[in-house]
Amino acid sequence: MSADTLASGNAMPLRASRGYWSGVWLRLRRDPVSMACLTVLVLIILASAFAPLIAPGDPSVGSVARRLRPVGTPGYILGTDELGRDMLTRLLFGGRMSLTMGILPVALALLIGGTLGTIAGFVGGLTNAIIMRAADILFAFPSVLLAVAIAGALGAGFVNSLVALTVVLIPPLIRVSESATTQVRSLDFVEAARASGAGAFTIIRVHILGNIMGPVLVYASSLLSVAIIMAAGLSFIGLGARPPTPEWGLMLNTLRNSIYSQPLIAALPGVMIFIVSLSFNLLSDGLRSAMDVK
Amino acid sequence: MPVYILKRVAYAVPVALAVSMICFLLVHLAPGDPLSLVLPADANQTTIDATKAKYGLDQPLPAQYFLWLTNVVSGDFGTSIATGRPVVSEIANALTYSLLLALIASVLGLVVGTLLGTVAGYWNGTAIDKIASAVAISGVSLPHYWLGIVLVVIFSVNLNWLPAMGAGESWSAERLKFMVLPAITLAAMPAGIITRSVRALVADTLGKEFVTALEARGLTQTQIFLHVVKNAAPTAIAVIGVQLGYLMAGSILVETVFSWPGTGLLLNTAILQRDIPLLQGTILVLALIFVALNLLVDIVQPMFDPRMKRG
Numbered sequence: 001m002s003a004d005t006l007a008s009g010n011a012m013p014l015r016a017s018r019g020y021w022s023g024v025w026l027r028l029r030r031d032p033v034s035m036a037c038l039t040v041l042v043l044i045i046l047a048s049a050f051a052p053l054i055a056p057g058d059p060s061v062g063s064v065a066r067r068l069r070p071v072g073t074p075g076y077i078l079g080t081d082e083l084g085r086d087m088l089t090r091l092l093f094g095g096r097m098s099l100t101m102g103i104l105p106v107a108l109a110l111l112i113g114g115t116l117g118t119i120a121g122f123v124g125g126l127t128n129a130i131i132m133r134a135a136d137i138l139f140a141f142p143s144v145l146l147a148v149a150i151a152g153a154l155g156a157g158f159v160n161s162l163v164a165l166t167v168v169l170i171p172p173l174i175r176v177s178e179s180a181t182t183q184v185r186s187l188d189f190v191e192a193a194r195a196s197g198a199g200a201f202t203i204i205r206v207h208i209l210g211n212i213m214g215p216v217l218v219y220a221s222s223l224l225s226v227a228i229i230m231a232a233g234l235s236f237i238g239l240g241a242r243p244p245t246p247e248w249g250l251m252l253n254t255l256r257n258s259i260y261s262q263p264l265i266a267a268l269p270g271v272m273i274f275i276v277s278l279s280f281n282l283l284s285d286g287l288r289s290a291m292d293v294k
Numbered sequence: 295m296p297v298y299i300l301k302r303v304a305y306a307v308p309v310a311l312a313v314s315m316i317c318f319l320l321v322h323l324a325p326g327d328p329l330s331l332v333l334p335a336d337a338n339q340t341t342i343d344a345t346k347a348k349y350g351l352d353q354p355l356p357a358q359y360f361l362w363l364t365n366v367v368s369g370d371f372g373t374s375i376a377t378g379r380p381v382v383s384e385i386a387n388a389l390t391y392s393l394l395l396a397l398i399a400s401v402l403g404l405v406v407g408t409l410l411g412t413v414a415g416y417w418n419g420t421a422i423d424k425i426a427s428a429v430a431i432s433g434v435s436l437p438h439y440w441l442g443i444v445l446v447v448i449f450s451v452n453l454n455w456l457p458a459m460g461a462g463e464s465w466s467a468e469r470l471k472f473m474v475l476p477a478i479t480l481a482a483m484p485a486g487i488i489t490r491s492v493r494a495l496v497a498d499t500l501g502k503e504f505v506t507a508l509e510a511r512g513l514t515q516t517q518i519f520l521h522v523v524k525n526a527a528p529t530a531i532a533v534i535g536v537q538l539g540y541l542m543a544g545s546i547l548v549e550t551v552f553s554w555p556g557t558g559l560l561l562n563t564a565i566l567q568r569d570i571p572l573l574q575g576t577i578l579v580l581a582l583i584f585v586a587l588n589l590l591v592d593i594v595q596p597m598f599d600p601r602m603k604r605g
Contacts, residue, residue: 067368137312140541140588141581149577153320161387229437231549238438252440256551263447270440278435285431 022110024214027290035288037279044276057086059093059246068262078266081251082258083244086263091116091272094246098273101158101247102228105165110220112166114172118212119241120174121181122204132178135171143168147230151239161240165231169223176219180212221284225277232273248273301594310330313585316368317578318359321570323496330370331570334375359568384560389579392549392556395540398477403484403541404534405545410485411492418497426489428514433486438544442479449475459506459553476552480545484537491533495526528599534593539584 018026028034048052056075069080071087078087120131138146150164184190190207198206232249234240241247243254251269259266321328333345345406346352351363356528365372407430414426450458462469499505499522508518540555549558557576 110527137309138315140309140313140585141316142540144502144540144546145543145577145580145584148543148546148561148565149317149320149573150323152561152573152577153324153570155325155568214379229435233439237550238566239549249437249439252437252443256443259447260451263451266601267440267444267447270437270443273437273440274435278432278436281431281435 004127011278019215024290026286028286031286031290033182034283034290037283037286040275040279042281044095044272045099047092051089051092055086055089055092057089058084059090061085068258068265069264069292071264078268079262080263082255083106087268090121090246090251091248094248094251094269095272097158097241097245097247098228098232098235098249101161101165101231101235102276103224105162105169105231106223106227108162108166109169109173109223110216111229114177114216114220116170117174117177118181118204118208120176122185122200122208124182124185128178131174135174137169138167139175142228144230145164147234148237149240151234154240156242160240161199161231161234164234164239165227168230169227172223173216173220177212177216180215181208184208184211216287218284218291221280221287224280224284228273228277228280232269298596302407302589302592304584310582310585313581314363314578315359317574317581318362320574320577322355324570331568332375333374334378350522366578371578372571374569374572376563376569376572381571384574385557385573385579388555388560388576389493391554392542392545392558395473395476395480395549395554395556396538396545397527398432398473399480399545400484400534400538400541401475402536403488405479406485407483407488408492408530411489412496412523414489415493415496415500418493418500423493428491430486430493433482434490436486438479438483439547439551441482441550442475445479447553459551461553461555472552472554476545476548476554479551480541480548483544484541488533489535490531492526495529496522499525524598528595531595532591535587537596539587542583543580588600 042230064084066080067082067084069076071079074080081087081090116131120128147164147168150167151161156161172181192204193203193207231240235249236253241250243250248269255266321331324331329345329351333342350358369382374381374384399600410426410430414423417423446458449456456474457472460472505518508521544557546558546561549556550562553559557580561573561576564576
């Protein structure tokens with residue numbers, strides 16, 4: 001967080017914050033790696049969203065007669081899967097579930113964890129102790145294990161995986177936003193705002209959120225890649241998506257028996273997961289330097 | 295024993311209890327009647343009555359938890375629905391396999407990560423740094439279960455150098471062949487994470503004032519480097535310790551890919567067969583190992599950085 005933000009955020013919060021974000025965007029735009037990743041992500045997200053319009057076939061219709069056609073077969077550019085369904089179509093449709101299951105838990109956890117962490121940091125005392133100890137307990141589990149435990153107990157399914165992943169991502173966001181809030185809370189301008197009669201809600205909205213948003217958002221963006229890998233991983237081991245739903249992790253699993261005959265096709269869903277997760281990671285790194293978060 | 299160690303141990307006890315509480319609640323989180331979740335479908339009335347009494351299913355939750363905890367502490371984790379064998383013996387069997395795999399993978403990840411990270415941090419901003427950083431971010435972004443499949447395609451299917459899955463007949467040198475691919479797969483992510491942390495640490499420490507002071511005093515680059523390592527060690531230990539714990543847990547996907555008969559494959563079986571006692575027991579053991587590892591890191595870290603003893 002730069003001293004510049006702190007100083008200007010105090011004087012004219014609304015205009016100053018707009019200036020800060022456009023500055024971040026300007027710095028991000030100068031970084032070719034970040035822009036390339038952003039382009040790739042936007043393209044994949046749009047292609048998945050408009051899959052019904054652009055996909056060449058139907059993701060659930062296959063034919064035993066054309067099982068496991070190689071990549072480059074006329075009419076089936078990326079070949080067909082073990083049930084004779086068009087791979088390109090299934091990869092496009094698969095992105096809908098895989099991206100939703102990766103991005104939505106981070107957004108939900110940011111909302112819930114960010115709120116709890118800000119409250120813990122701002123109120124302090126007993127409230128802080130209760131929230132932070134609860135987060136500590138969830139932290140005592142390795143994240144993958146906790147996700148598997150919750151999803152495993154609840155059973156397979158989209159909503160259950162969503163719940164499991166969100167619960168796993170909440171504690172780290174609580175910690176990050178709590179420590180950021182605690183730091184900002186003790187700064188002079190918060191005291192000045194309080195002295196000039198600002199209520200708790202105004203202080204949180206203007207002074208606290210304005211100053212912790214940067215680091216917390218950067219941290220949340222670094223969780224996107226992990227969430228994408230974990231979400232597809234849950235489907236890979238039989239939690240999450242259920243056949244015949246197209247989902248990258250599940251496709252990777254059902255194509256495992258085909259690695260001897262069509263290794264390239266069997267690897268394709270993983271390539272998608274890798275590209276998305278790598279792009280999120282690089283973009284998050286770019287955002288970190290653009291926002292000058294340590 | 296120093297006070298700071300006692301403090302850390304005293305803090306780990308309630309954490310371990312809380313972990314056990316969450317594992318206990320997993321059975322109640324699962325949809326359906328708890329009784330039907332811990333018993334096979336064809337259980338007779340005697341077994342049903344015995345189980346009801348054993349877990350106190352007609353009593354309030356805290357009492358049930360206490361009964362369950364007493365059983366767990368005495369080594370009774372219940373009976374696996376899938377195999378009919380005690381859960382504890384299933385876990386004990388699988389744990390050796392997982393520990394060995396995680397240990398080899400963490401040594402691999404540690405060596406590769408520390409080397410790459412130190413080199414990248416020391417020559418910060420050069421081409422070597424860029425290459426090492428690119429390798430590291432790829433390692434972090436790789437879905438490891440997919441990496442496993444790709445490695446099998448290359449080294450088992452095409453080159454026929456290494457077995458694709460399983461663990462071989464017995465404990466012998468032959469078994470090492472079965473561990474090569476799972477160990478590499480499992481090591482990829484921690485290697486990437488360790489590289490990134492060590493790189494940042496080394497670069498950061500190199501920029502500190504004391505390094506300039508050492509240079510001014512005329513120390514050689516090797517001597518300065520040793521000082522940097524000493525200063526970066528405590529943080530590095532924390533990262534590494536946590537990674538080992540993540541490896542034990544993260545192996546669920548890798549063990550599934552390679553059919554490696556460890557706790558990960560056990561969890562996968564538990565999920566596919568909806569074997570809740572097995573799921574609960576395995577998760578409890580793995581989570582407690584993670585708590586113990588964190589405790590170990592907390593105890594070892596101050597030995598390298600005396601400042602932390604006061605904290």
